[in-house]
Amino acid sequence: MNPHKQILEKSVESYELYLPHISIDTVIFGFSENELKVLAIKMKFNQQWFLPGGYLQKKEHIDDAAVRILSQRAGVTNIFLEEFAVFGKYGRSEDFFADYEDSLWHKQRFVSIGYYALVNYHNVSPKADEMSEEFDWLDVNNLDQYSITMDHKEIIQKALLTLRERITYKPIGYNLLPEKFTMTELQKLYETILGKSLNRGNFYRKIKNMGILTKLNELRTGGAHKAQELYSFNKENYEKALQDGVNSW
Amino acid sequence: MNPHKQILEKSVESYELYLPHISIDTVIFGFSENELKVLAIKMKFNQQWFLPGGYLQKKEHIDDAAVRILSQRAGVTNIFLEEFAVFGKYGRSEDFFADYEDSLWHKQRFVSIGYYALVNYHNVSPKADEMSEEFDWLDVNNLDQYSITMDHKEIIQKALLTLRERITYKPIGYNLLPEKFTMTELQKLYETILGKSLNRGNFYRKIKNMGILTKLNELRTGGAHKAQELYSFNKENYEKALQDGVNSW
Numbered sequence: 079m080n081p082h083k084q085i086l087e088k089s090v091e092s093y094e095l096y097l098p099h100i101s102i103d104t105v106i107f108g109f110s111e112n113e114l115k116v117l118a119i120k121m122k123f124n125q126q127w128f129l130p131g132g133y134l135q136k137k138e139h140i141d142d143a144a145v146r147i148l149s150q151r152a153g154v155t156n157i158f159l160e161e162f163a164v165f166g167k168y169g170r171s172e173d174f175f176a177d178y179e180d181s182l183w184h185k186q187r188f189v190s191i192g193y194y195a196l197v198n199y200h201n202v203s204p205k206a207d208e209m210s211e212e213f214d215w216l217d218v219n220n221l222d223q224y225s226i227t228m229d230h231k232e233i234i235q236k237a238l239l240t241l242r243e244r245i246t247y248k249p250i251g252y253n254l255l256p257e258k259f260t261m262t263e264l265q266k267l268y269e270t271i272l273g274k275s276l277n278r279g280n281f282y283r284k285i286k287n288m289g290i291l292t293k294l295n296e297l298r299t300g301g302a303h304k305a306q307e308l309y310s311f312n313k314e315n316y317e318k319a320l321q322d323g324v325n326s327w
Numbered sequence: 328m329n330p331h332k333q334i335l336e337k338s339v340e341s342y343e344l345y346l347p348h349i350s351i352d353t354v355i356f357g358f359s360e361n362e363l364k365v366l367a368i369k370m371k372f373n374q375q376w377f378l379p380g381g382y383l384q385k386k387e388h389i390d391d392a393a394v395r396i397l398s399q400r401a402g403v404t405n406i407f408l409e410e411f412a413v414f415g416k417y418g419r420s421e422d423f424f425a426d427y428e429d430s431l432w433h434k435q436r437f438v439s440i441g442y443y444a445l446v447n448y449h450n451v452s453p454k455a456d457e458m459s460e461e462f463d464w465l466d467v468n469n470l471d472q473y474s475i476t477m478d479h480k481e482i483i484q485k486a487l488l489t490l491r492e493r494i495t496y497k498p499i500g501y502n503l504l505p506e507k508f509t510m511t512e513l514q515k516l517y518e519t520i521l522g523k524s525l526n527r528g529n530f531y532r533k534i535k536n537m538g539i540l541t542k543l544n545e546l547r548t549g550g551a552h553k554a555q556e557l558y559s560f561n562k563e564n565y566e567k568a569l570q571d572g573v574n575s576w
Binding site: 100141164187243245246 | 346347348349383385386387388389390410412413415416417436438440492494495496517521525530533572574575576
């Protein structure tokens with residue numbers, strides 16, 4: 079099918095299925111090998127990068143829609159997913175399909191609800207569909223090298239800011255690290271999210287004070303480095319810290 | 328004009344002016360005399376409490392809409408205002424005008440964008456309009472005593488949770504306290520927001536470490552209590568702490 083006809087059919091179908099003027103965009107952060115990346119889709123028709131997104135069905139709870147979209151677009155389920163911001167500037171999406179009639183679904187004004195998710199990116203298996211050419215993980219610290227559509231770069235940056243604020247009052251790492259990890263790996267996760275180096279001694283002290291770690295009776299050996307103690311998360315204390323916060327007054 | 332006719336006219340006008348399916352609700356926290364309250368409106372036609380809210384004009388930025396609504400409904404301008412959550416469960420608003428035709432604007436599905444604001448409530452002068460009977464400040468720690476419409480109690484509680492999280496990583500107090508205040512008053516503000524008592528020594532130490540206060544060469548005297556040192560915010564350091572966070576890694 080030619081892309082033009084395809085988009086017109088999508089438009090008709092969308093008017094039937096979805097609530098107008100509301101869209102959802104997801105920022106899926108993946109962490110692996112000390113890099114923080116964001117899942118993006120390259121669209122066939124203009125070769126720009128998009129965030130995985132979609133629309134809200136007429137009778138669907140909005141949080142359910144975000145879960146559905148994440149599952150459909152990125153093949154991930156059962157992960158941490160949280161709404162973080164609303165993108166509702168006039169003109170953010172309306173001028174995008176300039177060559178089409180004004181009645182096209184995709185050409186309407188959309189206020190987009192942003193959700194972010196945290197995953198270990200080895201667990202994600204995104205699939206290209208009829209509209210998209212490829213998927214890739216974009217390096218959040220070098221977004222300028224990509225051609226990113228509309229305000230999607232702003233959406234990624236706001237999600238990153240939210241994540242940085244969040245780790246001052248909530249624990250992080252579960253779902254991002256392997257089950258057993260070293261303190262160095264945990265520190266690297268924090269440093270990658272924050273985009274800066276941390277003092278090792280201060281980091282150890284703060285993390286230990288949270289009480290969320292269990293020291294295993296095991297060492298990671300091998301490689302060029304000296305053997306390091308392994309840790310896992312104490313799930314009960316981790317959940318409690320998620321609930322109560324780690325920097326409470 | 329009778330209320331029924333009024334609502335039908337509002338419906339016609341709303342379809343002309345606003346983007347369908349999106350609403351805005353504002354949670355305006357006021358602090359005074361050691362109490363944290365939320366501004367609410369009592370509607371004439373059903374005697375329930377509502378949050379001040381409104382709709383998004385077809386060509387208006389969403390943040391501008393929130394500022395406009397706050398100004399129109401509560402008479403406040405130039406205050407801290409931040410989007411905090413989206414309320415988009417199916418059924419949250421649709422069943423509300425059961426006696427009216429399905430085409431009524433107010434009976435459509437609305438996804439509501441929540442904004443919260445912090446004010447010293449002596450500076451607010453809300454005015455009742457043709458739809459509303461009275462305004463009042465509801466005590467956030469005793470919401471069950473009021474008949475609150477739809478999911479507006481949930482919206483208030485989510486805003487309070489956001490505010491509690493926020494004060495673990497951002498300074499607070501500017502706009503809520505008078506220009507000169509005692510450390511006891513600042514501690515009371517934190518205690519009121521958190522809904523719990525704080526240890527005086529720990530509080531003083533943490534606040535002083537933020538570097539956001541200027542100790543004035545002045546005492547507050549009078550009353551039954553002994554004279555207390557007065558403080559003001561160091562605006563430059565306060566702004567820096569707003570930007571960088573106060574509990575950074």
